[in-house]
Amino acid sequence: MTQLPKGANLPVPTQALQVAVTWQTVPGAPDVDVSALLLDGGGRVRGDGDLVFYNQGEHPSGAVRHLGKSAPGAPGSAAADWLWLDLARVEPAIGRVVVAASADGGPFGRVPALDVRVMDLAGGPVAYFAVGDATSETAFVLGEFYRWEGGWRFRAVGQGYASGLAGLATDFGIVVEAPPAPIPGPGYVPPPRPVQAQPYAPAPPTVRHQAYGQDQRHAPPQLHPQAHAAPAGPSHPFADPFADPFSSSFRPSVHQGRGKETVHCDPAIPPGWALLEIESYHSISTTIESCDSYGRAEDFLLMAYEDDVRARTVALVPPDRPLTLRVEADTPWTLRVLPLSHARRFDSHIEGHAHDLVVYDGPPGVLDFIHHGESNFTVHQHTPPREPEYDAEDQELLVNEVGEVRVSAPVPGPGLLRIGCDGPWKCAVRR
Template identity: 35%
Template sequence: MIKGGNAFVPTVPLRVAVRNGLDVSALLLTEQGRVRGDGDIVFHGAPVHPSGAVRLLGDAHGTAWLEASLTAVEDEIVRVLVVGSTEGGAMRNVHGLSVESFAPDGTSVARYEVTDAGGETAMVLAELYRRAGGWKFRAVGQGYVNGLVGLVTDHGVDVADAPPAPAAAPVQTPAPIQTPVPFQVPAPAPVQAPAAAAAPFQVPAPGPVPFQAPAPAAPAAPFQVPAPGPVPFQVPAPAPAAAPAPAPFQVPAPGQVPAPAPAPVSMQAAPAPVSAQGPPQPAPEVPAAGHWSYGAVFEPYAQSGRDNDVITVEGLPPGPVIFELAIRGDGYTGLWPLTRFNKEGDNLISSCEENYRGRVLTQVPGSGRLRLKLKAEGPWQLRVLPVAAATRLTEEELEGGGPDVLLHTGGTADLVIQYRGDDYLKVNFYELAGHDDPTALPEEENVVSEVGKRREAVPLPEGPVIVQLEYADGPWRARLKGLQPRSGPSNDDGMASVTDIRTAQGRSWWSRS
């Protein structure tokens, strides 16, 4: 599996092997991407989650083992991060760095070899996450130069700056785990909730910590991060953050000489299809009369570049917009909106498709300044478009490939979708009738959530309705059947205004026919 790749895994107790010689921990995250408290951190001082669903099993011959009983994970938890960290050197110095997941019969169900590690001292190696009623494994490979402290802080852990706790008396280490096939999954032992609140997360002194079996009656030892030591190599200096360093602790800077920053990638804005001007200026909103009365119309913004970048577009009207992206390459494609604190929001694109192309919905904040983090390998082109520029659904068949944003403006109908991809298909409706806030989308209605090739027919309410193909890594066809006249007064001018907007702004640079 390559970086960014993902695959479904069986919803059974899995064993995860992390090689070689890393300290391993796990973070159990909610939909907000954060832990609920110290109890959601599984590490050497607290090797079993209170639910019993995730536990450390010890290590043997440089391989650390983690068990995740997916059927026992609490409903509130949507992601389990597998984290590796070093005590002195960098991840790039770890030979044979990999993470692999095994089913109960010893079959390998997912494997990821990290080949691009650098000066990081901690890394999210992989994650297990809920999808379409099951679980998937994703190869992440996201490193942190500021170590485990920076990693866990990003996921809601409050790291207390306290002196290291005295080392506990060693207990007998479990017998080394042999080859992973075959093995029997032990029944999880009942875990008694601690009587007192969990100890705060603390920065510890470095040094090996013997694996200790959990004592049900005693409180868990504080989660500790090795103090940085001398580093015999150069680490690139991290880019200055827009937000202040997280409180409430200070991490001593390691004695290292930053390497020169890489030369910036040259970027040139491609001419927009409608106007060659720079960032778009808001245009008058579509008149309230007729079939379309939602959102502001503005001139599209276009840009081209290559590989990873941060995209900034100024002067957009607040509210939902369409982000259109095409990449020539065969690597991982990822897209995240950035908050005002320069933190990643919910993932908009996560694909390993060759020559990715797609349209997604994103939200422009009240400031009118849209910022997105793009991860790409190869040359790319992008456009930011108003929602009114979405391709309109009709009774004629529409062909596409990848995520897209479609618009239904007629009466009630049935939406027919034929999907030829092998991965996840997710389709959402946003019913705009009666929704009078153009700065935010109404609540989404998920109508399709399936995996693999299929034909779906779902009833559509009267328009206007935004139809979002949120996940669709593969070719698809869509059309309306049984289209009925609108129940309200007809207004041809309103319908024409939608068509004129789409025509004036041009079609995508890839063919849809």
Template identity: 40%
Template sequence: MTYIAKGTNTPVPTGPVRVAVVWGRTPGAPSVSASALLVTPAGTVRGGGDLVALANPRHMSGAVRHAGRAEGAGQFAEWLELDLHTVEPGVDRVLVAASCAGGVMGAVPGLHVQALAPDATPLAGYAVTDAGDETALLLGEFYRRAGGWRFRAVGQGYANGFAGLAGDFGLVRDGTPECLASGGPASASVAPVQVPPSPVAPEAAPPRPAGYTEQVSVPVDTRPGDAAGPVGAPYLGAEFPVFEERGNGDGMIDVPSYIPPGPLILELHHRGDGYINVQALADDDRESESIVTADMADFRCRTITRCRSDRPLRFDVTADNEWLLRVLPLSAARPLHERAEGFGHDVFLYTGTRGDLVLDHPGEARKDFYAVYTFQPGPTDDPNVRFLPKALHTNGFGNVSETVPLPDGPVFAEIESYGSWQVTARPTVVVTGAEAERSGVYQDRGDATVTVVNPAPGQPSVLEYTVAPTDDFTVMWLDEYDDPYPLLQDSDGTSGRTVLFPRGERETRIRLEGVEDWTLRLVPLDEVPELAGPVEGDGSAVFRYTGEPALLAARCLAEGLSGPRVRCVQPDGRSALVTVAHGQRPAVGPLWVSRAGHCLVTVSSAEGTPWRLEPLPADSAPAGGADLAGWGHAVVRHTGPGAELLVGHGHDDRTDTIEVWRLDERLRPVRRVADGPGLAPVPAGTLHIRTHGRWDLGAAE
């Protein structure tokens, strides 16, 4: 990288140049916007169309483009793409400017600009070290000299913001400089403001600015090989010189033989309104594969295709207007660190750990198409396979926010769109093994079997879970023979709590299936809330109960939904059903406690199902002889002598049945005395009726 001081200049190639305006990501610092102005030899712009900014991302000539914003490595960057070869003859200079909102340029940390070749080779850089109270800066300019182009570091500040900068170059509206930091209007009048040409300073290559290091430069495309990955990384394929071809209308392109077999990036620009299609051809010139098709103004794109080793690479272009086609190595892909913005088709390289890619696409329904692909080249890839193994993750139309999985990098992500978009990479935090055992948090992605260690062996623990299911999901615990037993399922919701290690086991293995992201956290018992009175909640939960044996009433608080399923778990791991609510009618069951007077109470319910629990005194159970009746789960005291009674069941749902259980003095269910309607030997004492419908106990005739 050639770093130049303010006022000095350096030559740059006459061709494609990528420019990054970069600043540090610091809380409270002003936000920066980058823009470009195309200036004539008279020192003025020709109109509002000569301003290129995020809100006006393409110049009408196609020579300058705002490529969006990227975020990563503690920095932000806004990208401009210039094609100096296609800059119109009437344009003498291309200015690179920055303006800020919410502060002054002197408060912007680490502001600098860098120019790079398409293959990420650094060309020039300039760091701003003397900014003050200005709110806009002319950072630098690309200007013609002796048939070529040079870059000069300018560093001129404007206290009156971008309005003052734009006015200096003739961009005014109704005689007043137009503040165009957000992109400005589609057109503006031009006043003949004359700006003398900047003096050409002697060439110089001073030391880099104080405090500057390579590691804190542009977070993307900063050093050779550091934009897309390490130099010589096999997944980037072979490096080669960029091939470029231009035309107008239909044309055939023979790609030179120095392009090696394997994946590559095809970049396409089409000027003006009209149709363009590019096909890769077979040996007999028949259409073999459609690469890209578009019918929109000033279309440009990047996509991944491949060069085969068994035949030359040829393209058939069908177009209405002027076009530019480039063949680039994979190293020219835009690196994706955290967040990036763009327009149209583009290719990114993600080198982080597995995670999610979030696409925000503000398009119009039934009009603006989008798609997201990923591609992972490997040493076994056969370049002669007709189609690349791109994985389509999502596509559609309109204003959407879509999340797709990203595998461990390196992986290329291809965005296909005909409008603007933003992508965000969110790596999954994986916590397993010793770290998980210390923290009690287990986190990963996808189906897995994980060993969870009890932080307090000899006691049960509470498991807090969050899963993102792919479809129906199950979470099971495995015994020593790998036989699975249900722990969680769809009806328990995708987040909540349940009891783990009911017998105080030292560890257990858990298998998760049908999930994307998941997190398991062991909750200390002292963080589990007490069930000391009525309580309301939503989803699956766990409570601690301390006291005498009692009854527990449960009901759903929403119409048309099934209620929660409630169980009690004893310190020795034994558990029993308390009650199952069905709708808003209270369902009452026995709250069995140990002789020490405590238990854990689990509530199983999907999120979005509100419920209410209320402990009741044990002696509130209704009493009677052969004349007891009710509806739903209930606890009753049979005061008559033990006798054969007729168990009646009046529910219309054939999937429902009825059970009658005898309870001991601690309200523990000890024996099932009836399993369905009909005659049953019903003892005296406390009984638990389990059903959703009407029931009655009557004397046998």
């Protein structure tokens, strides 16, 4: 990994990359939220859509996306907030993509081991920059990608702001009426069984870092240290009655391919549900299948026949092996594997378009659906198993209709709703 001093730059490949802003979790340290700003030739955003952050997770061009946070471990371990960007898809009018961060609950001088890491989609290192001079700043421009002689370069910036994300955004041309309300990161629910995971990349050499007003020596943290021994417990993903099966957390990942390919997901993803999000354009069909322990296709998780697909579905991570998927489309596709906390949640009404996965949080009632489309409209409900020793999950087909429909179905309580269709839909709850 190329370690950059402040102000240095280096060329980066014009392809899809992952960016992790990382820090150490210690008692009393602020939480950190990462964001990206897409700037034109004059160094300004063209509108509010050019800011990508926790409340606006994707740029309209699809070139930059906020993936969310890795789950922190014990105090002193590493946490990270992730961006995905495809430099080849950045619009020609955009000259720079700025990677910034804001601190919630205190200044960056109280955030130990703050750094930014650039990697390819396989986790291969591209660039690393450690921020060693933070004091009273509540926002930081950590680095930026900028065009240079037909390609792209990354620069380590390290410029702080005392006015938070609102002040930083205003400096780049975004009109902010009031400081954005702080939104805490998703809560961490420890997996019910220990998971061994290798670090995503070798750590750079020990560097100088200023933290808590003292000059300390530290090695940049690994995002996934080896798991320590944990008390013996149930190995089934839903066996813990105190764990919320809809809120487990892990490092998001992005996979790209073309045609039919087998995707081997991160072994560190804990057993239970994972959200799958796929994009493909101008393909006759797009499918995702789960695979058995031998790598053979097993169950269809998604079947989409629209020309342009931006769909969500769910996969069940086995308790004894990594999740393996078979993805097929006629054109290039992008698959994101995300914690279920990224799914939309509702308890009274919700609406969407085509294939989606949502979490119903309400009590027993009746779901009233309206669908405007031509093909099948299906709704499956996934719930934790009633008999964990025998089943991995419970599934029930609530709706199976064709075309434009108004249909009602009873719902026994909270669960995942996997919706398959080709048009806009609405759902309201009657109790």
